[in-house]
Structures are given as C-alpha cells and as structure tokens.
Amino acid sequence: MNHWLIAPLVLPLVAAMLILLLVGRRGVQRAVSIGATAGLLPIAILLMCFAGDGEFGVYRLGNWPAPFGIVLVLDRLTALMLLLTAVLALLVVLHAVNGDDRRGRDFHVLFQLQLLGINGAFLTGDLFNLFVFFEILLIASYGLALHGAGAERTRAGLHYVVLNLIGSSLFLIGVGILYAVTGTLNMADLAVKVAAAPPESAALLRASALLLLAVFGLKAALLPLHLWLPALYGHATAPVAALFAIMTKVGVYAILRTYTLIFPADGAAPDVGHWLLPLALLTLAVGAVGVLGSQRLRVLIAYLVVVSVGTLLAGIGLFNTGGISAALYYLPHTTLVSAGLFLLADLIARQRGIHGDNFVLGPPLAQPTRLGVLFFLGAVAAAGLPPLSGFIGKLLLLQAVTPAQAAWLWTIVLTGSLASLIALSRAGSRIFWKTEGDRAVAGQAPLPLFAPAALLLAMSVVMTLFAAPVTRYTEATAAQLLAPQHYIAAVLGVHP
C-alpha cells in the first residue's frame, strides 16, 4: 500500500495543529505554514508520477476492504487537482505572509485546514467522506471569508454560510436516498449498485442525482446558484479570494466525478446529461453580463470566475473525451490566472489609495509599467486571446462539440470571450491610462509581494509552452474518466 496517498491530508492537519500550538510566535507560525504548503508540492508531483501511467492508487483506511471501510483513491484526475492545489496554495501563502495574515486571527490554521478539506475532497472514494471533507473546507472557508472583518465581508459571509448550510442539508438528503436504495456509500460500489438497481427505484435515483447536482452546482456557482460568488470573492482579502479560486473547482470536480462514475450519462439518471450543458452556457452568458457591468476590479474578476465555471461545465457537459479533456486543460489555467488576477488587483488597489479597485478616476500607480505588463498578461490569458493558454483551452473546447451543439456553444463561448475582452480593456485603460493628480503616496510593492502574483500569471505562459504534454495528460485523464470500469475494478478488486 502506497502511504504517500494520505500525505496530502496528514501534512496540512499536523501543520494546522502545530500552528495552533505556536500561538503568539508569528514568525514560526509563518515558517511552519510555508513549509507545510511547500511540502505539498513534491508530494503532489510524486503522486502525479504514480498516477500518470494510468495506475490507480487505492488506500484503505484501517485496512478494511473496500465497500466497508473508507478508501482514498488516486487517479489521473485526482493527481492533477492535487498538483494544482499545491502550486496555488504555495504562491498564495507566500503572498499572505507579507502582512495580510495579520488582519485577523488564525489565518494560517484556517488556511491549512482549508487545504486539508480540498485535498480530502479530491482524494476520497466515499460519498459520505466527501460530505465530511466538504464540511471541513467550508468551515475553514467561512473563517477565511470573514478574515479581515468589515461590514461588507460580514454581509457576503452570512449569505455564503446560510446558503452552504442549506446545501449541506440537501447533500445529506441526496446521500441518504442513495444509501437507502443501494445500501452502500463507496463510490465504486455505488456505481455497480446504481447500474444494477431495479426499475422501481429509478425515480429515487434520479431525485438523488439531481439533488447532488444542485449541491455541487452551489459549490461550483452554476447558474441559479451563483449569486453568492461575486459579493464574497469581491470583498474577501486578496490571498483568500485567490485561494477560493480553487473552491468552485472542487464543485466542478465533484460534478465530473459523480456524473462519470456513479451516474454516467447513459445510466440510471440521464437528466444531468441533458441539464448540465444548457445550465453551463447560461452561467457563462450571465457571468459575461456581470463582467461587463462590474464597477470594481475584484468584482470583475469574480465574474470572470463565474464565466470560467460556465466554460468548464460546458466542456464537461459534452460528456465526450474532447470536451472533458478541454475542460481539464482549461481548469488549471483559469484557477491560476484568476488567483493571480486577485493578487494583482490587491497590488493595484494598494497603490491607488482611497480609490481602491473602483473604476473611478484615480491617481497614477507607483509602478505602472510592472503592474501594467502583468495586468496585460492576465487579461490576455483570462479573455482567451492567442497565444496564451486561455486561447488553447477554448480552442480545444470549440473543437470538441458535435455540429448540432456547435451553434449555441460557439456563439456563447465566443461572445463571452468578447465581453471579457471589452471589460478588461476598459478596466485596464481606466486604471493605467485615465489618471489624474499626483502619483500615489503609497510605496512601491516590494518583490516578495509582487512575485506570487507574477508567478501565478506566468503559469499561463508555462501551460502554453508545455501545452502538448499537458493535453496528452488531460486526454488520458478524460479517457480514464469515461471508462469507469477500471476505477471500479481497482477499488473493489482483490485485496492485495
């Protein structure tokens, strides 16, 4: 048994407890937090090397055989998400130690627990365990969302907490129905039992599948459930907003996992296959309208996250290799670029004094060239212009559609890109060119504050340069996801 599989859970948990014990010694707390987050990176790379050749890693907690005990399962998708989380978290924590972690209590504890929840949600092979990890990451995110205090944060945080508590109730009802019908909670076992379920339980299974879609849709900010996102992300502290860029992707991951494994599109609950694509395209359209209507840079970026969720779920909603592969290429790109833009928006806001990131006439920035180049890079990547990775991801998506779907998908995706382009150009010219008054007194951003944002945005360039190997990996991942019998065999297989 490969014990490295549980390392992405043990490391943040131990780090969180250590940091809690080191209360009052901020330097040591920061060092532990950075160390633990940096430690996730080699572990994620190791796990990716293991999963890259198509093998499944199955970790049986307590060594109970699969349908009875809880299992952690590593496949290509999980490895990809773990690596993405590790890269994002390391750069975010490097930004946070420059002072943002002092704006509230216990930032690093919550940060590590959030990583525990995210990694656990990606690794677990048990539906109820997924609920537990969702709760862990949500509880940590409630604390982080309120980090820094302020009335706006409290207001957005209250909505977020109440919505997610209702979501958790629905999750439990969905899980309960599944358990009542099948008598199991192991995802691989569920896949077998759901496929073999008698026709009289079909209605219950459909209800459960749609309830789970509503829950994951709430996490992912799918159309009617996206309204909490712009306020929350737009007002959260910069490193928190950047970390939250992965939170919607946890919902996307759960949708991808559940509706390829437990409820495949041609299986017991076909509704999701019909609903997902239209909902995703509507999300994209509404997000694009929000992007155009934003009055602040960070709200604009939050709406870009909504647009990206629409794009991702449109790819997944195609339920073919090309679509899922395109979505999986687009997913790391959009997560890293949105996070980079959130950090950059914070740098910009600091240099504009009282004007912050509002689109109003303000003073020129202290470092217009550096920040301008970075903003240009991020805008090109986010809007999906050539040559950066956003363009490649969208191109892959446009190629994956069948001619029947092409009319809608091409129109909405391309219009969404145009809207993002217009809004980002307007934002850039308003912030960098149309200025008045003296240069802001606020000092220049030092390199440690500047580097994480730059590195996050540079990841887009890296993904462009290494587009071929990344695409090969995502195609293999999509093929693996669409052939769930191997996953099922690996989890339920003979005990080694």
Add this chain to the structure above:
Amino acid sequence: MEALAALTLAVLVTCGVYLVLRARTYPVVLGLSLLSYAVNLFLFFTGRLVTGAPPLAGAATPTADPLPQALVLTAIVIGFGMTAFVVILALRARGELGNDHVDGTGEKS
C-alpha cells in the same frame, strides 16, 4: 409507522424552508436547525424502521443497520458546530450592519 415518519419529516422540512425564507437572521437560524433535524431523522430512517433488532450482522434474527446511526452522529456533530457558528455570525452581522435583516438593509418602518 412509515406514514408517521414521513409526515414528521414533511412538517419539519416545511417549517424549516418557511423560516429560512424569512428575511431576519433569527428565523433563518431556527429554520436551518429545523432543516438539519429533518435531515438527521431522514438519515436515521434510511436504515429502515425496525424495532428491537440488534445492530449486528450474521445473526439469525433480523438486524438493524448500524451505518445510518454512525452517519447521523457525524451529521449531528457537524450540525451543532455549524449552528453555533451561524448564531455568532448572525450576532456579528447584527452588530456590524446595525440590524438583523439578512441583507443588512432593514425595512424602513
């Protein structure tokens, strides 16, 4: 017994949803609690309603399913923690926003 169980759940969920849709934080918190009670009962019922059966596999007599009880225990603990958190958050919102409206706007009366 099934009908009574279903009716209990229906009443709890109805009251919970009604209260959650109120625009004041206190009814919302109460509604969330009612919803979580309903969910806990529902999870408990998924193990089927049997009385007087031991929660052991392999016995000759009919057995009660122990797993939903474990699930419900987890759900109760998480529900407790979340209720405590949302109460504190509601109090803080009352303090910072100046009233207990969920949007912090209040109604001019």
